[in-house]
Amino acid sequence: MHELSLTQSVVDALTERLGPVRVRVVRLEVGRLSGVVPDAMRFCFELVTAGTTVEGAALEIVEPEGAARCRTCGAGFSTAEVLPLCPCGSADVEVTGGAGLRILAVEMEVEVEEPCAEPADARTTGPASG
């Protein structure tokens, strides 16, 4: 159940980086070849967020497919295997994707005085502000 400590590291990273702001949504990347079970993280999430600024937040997990490149024939292919075999038969294969374990983004509760307020620096690039 290494997912427990990994989920704890999510909460630690968020509280450290974001301070006292309440978090509403946490979006994680858990690659399909990462060795981590997303359901186990969901199971731990409520437990480790209790009493923190992340309590009650929705947990969204994206699970990128595994990707690999064959060192023998050079082909790139997607794979569900941690030890993939190239369609050419070679086992000399490098995993190039799907091993990531990252916090991608959060959505936070922001106290705003009027609806749809944006940060000042965002206005200059906002569309159709005319």
Added chain:
Amino acid sequence: MCGTCGCADDGPGVRLTEIGGAGGGNGQGHGHGHRVDLEVDLLAGNDALAARNRARFDAAGILAVNLMSSPGAGKTTLLERTVRAWEGPCAVLEGDQETTADADRIAAAGARAVQINTGAGCHLDAAMVARGVDALDPGPGAVLFVENVGNLVCPALFALGEHVRVVIMSVTEGADKPLKYPHMFRTADLVLLNKIDLLPYVDFVVAEWEAAVRRARPEAEILRVSATTGAGLEAWLGLLRTLRAPVPS
């Protein structure tokens, strides 16, 4: 799938059922507030602490060896033999959920040992090892053996600052384990097959096992040993002597 951000917050989580794509659904009920992109690696905190451990070991000329296996593969028996035979200074960090039984055994074999009890935890991490090393104080030029919690799954992801990752398997476990637990074996520097004295009594095909290890980790060294009889231990000790970190000049 959520139409706003593409999240699959209602998607099935069990990998088997995900083959063929994440499920659809109606998970658009959550609100979208002030979004901040982070890109934080979940293992970065542990990796940074492991790098700090490693720098500390290197500065003191310590060779750190991370020993991992399933429970009962013979880590502690191997270490008892090893510390009795090792010519230089050595010390052992013992990781288990409960009891000081293993540290007691190592101490009885003549080496200094500190027991780390992880409670509910299923693996050692770099912070635990840092605290353990504070208590153990291995001294310059020592070999530090870290016996991880018996588990072929979780310890694979957590670097401790070790120089060498050793995975121990025994002949009672089944030759296909390297393929069933690929995360563990694919990062091993050395794979030991223990309990070879039991080979006449079990259905274990060594060649099949070696092929499975090679598949998971082509570059791993492979040794066959018996911690009970001492067979093959000279090769293990010889490898440790070769790996021993030179004391910085």
